[in-house]
Amino acid sequence: MSDDIYREIILDHYRNPRNKGKLLDADVSIHDSNPLCGDEIDIHLKVDGEKIKDIKFEGRGCAISQASASMLTEMIMGKPLTSVKDLTKDDILENIGLLNLGPARIKCALLSLKVLKLGMVKYYADRDPDSAKKLQSDSTGM
């Protein structure tokens, strides 16, 4: 079981996170934490037209939360916002290859998606209030 979770790729992203750091001149920066575990993630987004031009994350926490964030940044770098805003929980779990996490650990895996959604809420707040509203409701209960 543990060996299934802590595969090489998870440990690699945990120890060598991609796109980690601050982003100067970010269009949106957002922070959230998981009160159960104390995992923390900040996501910084640079948006160019309708694409994610650059993304960086900062954070600390367990291997699952940090690897998931790292892998998320790789997944959405350069992607159009329209596809990013519809990302689901299953997309993330599939992306990190952990489909059988228990209820306690699934929150770790989804924290970065929650932060990303909240970031996009902020981005869309003035530009597209309807999308912002939908993203807000997506992010609750995550």
Next chain:
Amino acid sequence: MMQKGALNVEKIREDFPILKRKVSGGKPLVYLDNAATTQKPLAVINAIHDYYMNYNSNIHRAVHQLAEEATIEFEKTREKVAEFINARSTEEIIFTRNATEAINLVAYSWGRTNVKKEDTIVITEIEHHSNIVPWQILTSEKGAKLKYVGIDDNGYLKLQEYVDYLDSGKKAKLVSVSHMSNVLGTIVPINEIIKMSHEKGIPVVVDGAQSVPHMPVDVQKMDCDFMAFSAHKMLGPTGVGILYVKKEILEKMPPFIGGGDMIKEVHKYETRYNDLPYKFEGGTPNIADVIGFAAAIDYLNNIGMDKVREHEVELTTYALDKISRVRGVTLYGPRNSKDRGGVISFNIGDIHPHDLATIMNDHGVAIRSGHHCAQVLMERLDVPATSRASFYIYNTKEEVDIFVGALEEARRVFKI
């Protein structure tokens, strides 16, 4: 499995049905999360069952037979609690929902009456959130101040900081301190703290949530003014906290929660409050679980709290030695088992405690991971979280061995 220790653990384990169950695909349960809550012996489960099966009714009011039986059993628990901590009388024992509510009762009732602008309340860096947040709420409301006494790098309280504070002529309105840390296991020099505080006329609240379940505690000898603890951390049910308050202090305190049971007479615009301790127990209490708690106290009394402590010192000494031999482990808190309870916090390599707990769970080992409701202490230790193993009367050296084996396994999974 022969154990020559202070307790007949093998016999004790038979009294806990849950210890027979298997977890994580057939592994025996190794329950090492006792600082969070302990398991319950059959006697406690049966007492609750018996109440609901045979004499469920509300207490203190009705005159029918069921109510009378329930009231007698409920009040019997109060007598047992008073005796267990050696209170002078049952008037000094208040039932709450948990230790947190007990401390909040002090902050709300005593605190709002006595704490004024610019007053200082002293707490320490080892406190649980339940002994921090109520004082933050109170001091911010009153414009009062909160002062922390620090700890040294080995997890001992820097008592000298408090001595210096008092010697400098600075005042404190109240001191509230944990008797035993729920993270480091540190047992603080509570008698000295109380003695030096009383010399300056400062009352002391003791958070006994971790100490009362694990060692003999005598409130008269200690001379504390308030003590809070929880039934569920000492074999009892959840939903029952205890607040001990010296009678002469309690007599001057305004009520906490207003409503039924805490009154003598209610008129349109005024109320005469009930006698002690009922004045502080508004509404229907947790009758079943208070009654169940009596069975837990009986169980501990039969063993003897000296023996409980002896067993845990032995197990903690053994565990500290074994864990410290695992490569990559950082241990927090005092190394001498005489100065600490059976609570061991640690980290291993770069494995986050939540990942470690997941791996442990695969081996049937239940440990706690996270900040343990002690984020101020985590900041002081400069770690985001720790893993924590904590023991009780039913834990064995064999279980410590399984736990250490799982630690080695975690090193393998994480390739450290």
